[in-house]
Amino acid sequence: xxxxxxxxxxxxxxxxxxxxxxxxxxxxxxxxxxxxxxxxxxxxxxxxxxxxxxxxxxxxxxxxxxxxxxxxxxxxxxxxxxxxxxxxxxxxxxxxxxxxxxxxxxxxxxxxxxxxxxxxxxxxxxxxxxxxxxxxxxxxxxxxxxxxxxxxxxxxxxxxxxxxxxxxxxxxxxxxxxxxxxxxxxxxxxxxxxxxxxxxxxxxxxxxxxxxxxxxxxxxxxxxxxxxxxxxxxxxxxxxxxxxxxxxxxxxxxxxxxxxxxxxxxxxxxxxxxxxxxxxxxxxxxxxxxxxxxxxxxxxxxxxxxxxxxxxxxxxxxxxxxxxxxxxxxxxxxxxxxx
Numbered sequence: 001x002x003x004x005x006x007x008x009x010x011x012x013x014x015x016x017x018x019x020x021x022x023x024x025x026x027x028x029x030x031x032x033x034x035x036x037x038x039x040x041x042x043x044x045x046x047x048x049x050x051x052x053x054x055x056x057x058x059x060x061x062x063x064x065x066x067x068x069x070x071x072x073x074x075x076x077x078x079x080x081x082x083x084x085x086x087x088x089x090x091x092x093x094x095x096x097x098x099x100x101x102x103x104x105x106x107x108x109x110x111x112x113x114x115x116x117x118x119x120x121x122x123x124x125x126x127x128x129x130x131x132x133x134x135x136x137x138x139x140x141x142x143x144x145x146x147x148x149x150x151x152x153x154x155x156x157x158x159x160x161x162x163x164x165x166x167x168x169x170x171x172x173x174x175x176x177x178x179x180x181x182x183x184x185x186x187x188x189x190x191x192x193x194x195x196x197x198x199x200x201x202x203x204x205x206x207x208x209x210x211x212x213x214x215x216x217x218x219x220x221x222x223x224x225x226x227x228x229x230x231x232x233x234x235x236x237x238x239x240x241x242x243x244x245x246x247x248x249x250x251x252x253x254x255x256x257x258x259x260x261x262x263x264x265x266x267x268x269x270x271x272x273x274x275x276x277x278x279x280x281x282x283x284x285x286x287x288x289x290x291x292x293x294x295x296x297x298x299x300x301x302x303x304x305x306x307x308x309x310x311x312x313x314x315x316x317x318x319x320x321x322x323x324x325x326x327x328x329x330x331x332x333x334x335x336x337x338x339x
């Protein structure tokens with residue numbers, strides 16, 4: 001089958017919700033066009049505006065970084081070292097490799113060094129692993145952007161991500177969360193502008209983009225995401241998409257066009273109660289923000305664990321050396337049989 005756009009080269013991918021089959025060059029143009037359309041429609045970036053891309057080493061963040069650079073936006077990256085063992089090591093390697101290949105700046109922040117805890121150590125400190133990770137990333141990415149003079153923070157959320165979040169919020173009818181779910185969250189006191197240029201591209205499209213472009217990305221899911229409810233939502237929605245191509249696309253875009261404008265008052269009420277955290281200065285509804293409370297609990301939990309280990313080591317009785325080959329058995333003794 002030939003490409004539906006150029007009618008010349010063989011198609012390498014089909015996009016059912018657009019009723020398109022595209023060759024590699026036309027598909028890459030399709031992805032760039034969709035991103036530029038999203039940027040323009042939601043007033044994400046001015047032409048040539050400097051921005052900071054949150055990079056995980058996965059397909060979505062590297063794809064959006066690559067597309068923004070090709071569209072002419074001065075885009076640097078920021079990588080957070082979350083301390084998730086080999087997974088974090090491999091993720092950092094992909095982020096550094098891309099930055100070196102494209103000759104762009106990558107800012108790195110290591111949680112253990114900067115804050116004294118990692119995401120695995122935050123597990124059980126009043127939040128699930130994914131909740132602690134999400135809170136930490138939102139706080140730190142915003143802080144890094146502001147401290148380094150970036151007014152715009154770009155994330156790699158794709159259509160599948162947004163649909164799964166929307167599905168969960170609708171299941172609970174969580175109006176404040178629904179009010180905040182939008183491709184652009186405007187810049188305001190204490191917050192950089194947060195934008196999601198990939199919301200018109202599916203997970204499958206961003207993966208194909210990286211393969212065609214030769215971008216090396218980490219394929220494995222985060223090992224701490226096992227059991228995450230949004231992965232379950234994605235499975236359910238993918239099953240629906242197979243039966244009804246375009247279901248994801250129309251569900252999300254319909255929400256943006258028809259429902260979100262009715263939630264503006266809810267969003268304003270939510271923002272009205274914000275004040276600076278007394279510890280870090282970030283906007284919050286409480287005296288101490290959720291991130292500072294999480295950091296305190298995580299460090300205290302880590303300190304208690306180390307104390308227990310130290311006490312256990314100090315109290316452990318000495319283990320006398322047993323009879324070895326050079327020690328004869330006591331009289332009348334017998335060796336225990338092998339089992």
